[in-house]
Amino acid sequence: MTDPIPVPPPEIRDYDLGESVGYLLARAKTSMSNMVTQRTLAELGITSQQASVLFMVASGKCLLAAELAREYGIDASAVTRLVDRLEKRGLLKRVRSSEDRRAVRLALTPEGEAIARRMPAIFTSVTETLAAGFTPEEVGFLKNMLRRVLANSCDASQNANAAAGQNPPANS
Template sequence: MSKDDPTSGPPAPDSALFDPAKYQMSDSVGYLLQRAKNTLAHSVEQEVSSLDITHAQASCLIMIATGRAGTVTDLGRELNTDMGSVTRLLSRMEKRGLVARQRRDDDRRVVDLLLTEQGQALADRLPTIFCKVLSQHFKGFSADELQLLKSMLRRVIDNYSG
């Protein structure tokens, strides 16, 4: 295939999809994604408040419990937040007896995150809460629609090269 062959390589971006002259914030994909994220987060916040934790703390617990974030650095990357915020969040959780931080013997710069018994007990309850919230927000969606949405969101994430 030659360079001029339109079937070779990834498709060129379709700038017609995003025309500044027709841009309306309330109909913007970015705006709608952010609103959807905020409504999900607010619903989770309401549900986990009965456990005396915040949405951010619940997210940390589930990420540590599932192995998604085993270190402080991993957690900062997953939460897409600065290390100072992560440190403050973990300090509050540590004071509550939910997590423990442990420096590695072979590399003292790395801080591993561990759930305490109390933290694990809360983490075990979170999938039920998260599924309840998702069920409320995705009422009327078919399994195929949900799979398509997840596939599309993964493509958006994968397109980010930063």
Template sequence: MKAISTPASQPSQGEPADRFYDGSKFSGEESVGYWIKQAYQTLQRNLDAEMQGCDLTGMQWGPLWLISRGKADTVAACAREAGIDAGAMTRMLDRLEAKGLLERTRSTQDRRVVHVSLTEHGQEAADRIPYCLAEVLNRQLRGFSREEADTLLGLLRRFVSNGGACGDATAPSDEPQP
């Protein structure tokens, strides 16, 4: 009986020869994806704890940050920039509005468009966010040298770029990103 070749066992034409994983021996706990997910979950838990001082959750600070930095000024833009659906963003903005951190106004040109802006209290909270972020990231980078932290950042950027985050994620790249 002839062995069947699987995509994971042999690189296709134009694909780099470096294959870091083999599906027949795959262990989730030894994968980059597993550790990125663990890092993200740890970061979220620590952000949740740190943001309590601003009366925010680890997820609520995002829209405030986007609005304060001019990255989003509508509900739809907040949802798009945060990578969540408009319904979930609307519910989050409901909570932020109830806390007096932002206000929404319907566009006079297009009633479907809802603009968002920070209140004075919201701007004060947004001004504290970078300090909270820096605190959490500094704690999580404890024991890293400056060079190691810079290397980690560069590697993560390359990992995301190779994954096609800025383009068509389904199209394989002929060259790994530098």
């Protein structure tokens, strides 16, 4: 005799996960990340996160480990491990700032820069695959909606910090 399958409570049973915006965004992000990783592992021998870090450093958007932690929403120790792996592979190096000896900037090696230069083509190819059948207007609309989601998340974070007595909003 088999054990009976437990029946979930109504608040779980009646929730349509497939209609959840959060679930759909998370699944889309996972699919995109997996597709980029398949390409970067096959073509470059690194993960999508490692390749993305190289690209962010090359673009000048994230030149400090703390900036990477904020951009990716991960803790400093995870960034340190990621940077350690890239440095060990000879793709990235830490450079002490001459102005502030406490600050350690990230810089690409020539090999890291070569990988970063290949990333836009990989990002574009994966995005085109995922957006197959979308009109240019639909892609633009999707980007605008995602920007609004991100802006709302920044506003929510600022409001939560202000409520907790940290970093009051800029317009206070």
